[in-house]
Amino acid sequence: MLKDTIYTIPISDVFEPRCGCPICLMRDMLENRNVEYVMGAAMMEPDIRVQTNKYGFCTEHFSMIVVQKNRLSLALMLETHLDELNKKHFPLNVKKGEATPANTCYVCNEISASMDKMLETILTLYFADSSFKKLVNEQEFFCYQHYELLVKKASVKLNKKQSAIFIKDITEITRKYLLSLRDDVHSFSKMFDYRNANIAEKSDDVKFSLERAISFLTGR
Numbered sequence: 001m002l003k004d005t006i007y008t009i010p011i012s013d014v015f016e017p018r019c020g021c022p023i024c025l026m027r028d029m030l031e032n033r034n035v036e037y038v039m040g041a042a043m044m045e046p047d048i049r050v051q052t053n054k055y056g057f058c059t060e061h062f063s064m065i066v067v068q069k070n071r072l073s074l075a076l077m078l079e080t081h082l083d084e085l086n087k088k089h090f091p092l093n094v095k096k097g098e099a100t101p102a103n104t105c106y107v108c109n110e111i112s113a114s115m116d117k118m119l120e121t122i123l124t125l126y127f128a129d130s131s132f133k134k135l136v137n138e139q140e141f142f143c144y145q146h147y148e149l150l151v152k153k154a155s156v157k158l159n160k161k162q163s164a165i166f167i168k169d170i171t172e173i174t175r176k177y178l179l180s181l182r183d184d185v186h187s188f189s190k191m192f193d194y195r196n197a198n199i200a201e202k203s204d205d206v207k208f209s210l211e212r213a214i215s216f217l218t219g220r
């Protein structure tokens, strides 16, 4: 797989399913591709190695990397990463406001750079292509993390008028879902009331409402 194709995902692929948060789906796809790439083809790319040596990985991405098949790749990468830490960051020199290798991640960096570009494309398409606008408004929901990301991006990228329209539209979708989720969590609590003990089986939406609420809040 070429490097360029790892970092771009057709926007329609994440919006077409109309199921769950499309930006979570985009993040998951970018994440999987990056992790596979780091453990595969990237091993042969000295410039990628320079970056993985420099930034390392966060706990979440290390745990995805460690279950990949290629143990030799991982060993080689860890070896040079440890060497680099030893050479350049040992003892650690903490400068105010500067990220240290203890809290940077190559995969996180790559995902956020790709997402940034893709979010810009989404905002541009929203006002250029009415069928895409319709598709965005047919989404089940945006998780709160990505709702925040979209609102922030819209307020810097779009003009005042467009930004107001876009934010109003996605707020409507997100709030509608939040309220239905809130009702499901409420029904879940009601199951603990003895007066409701013989109410027939709850729907899956209610049964999994706590997990769904956490996923809505965290984007995971």
Ligand SMILES: [Zn+2]
Binding pocket: 021, 022, 023, 024, 025, 142, 143, 144, 145, 146, 147, 219
């Ligand atoms: Zn999301």
Ligand SMILES: [Zn+2]
Binding pocket: 057, 058, 059, 060, 061, 105, 106, 107, 108, 109
């Ligand atoms: Zn990470």
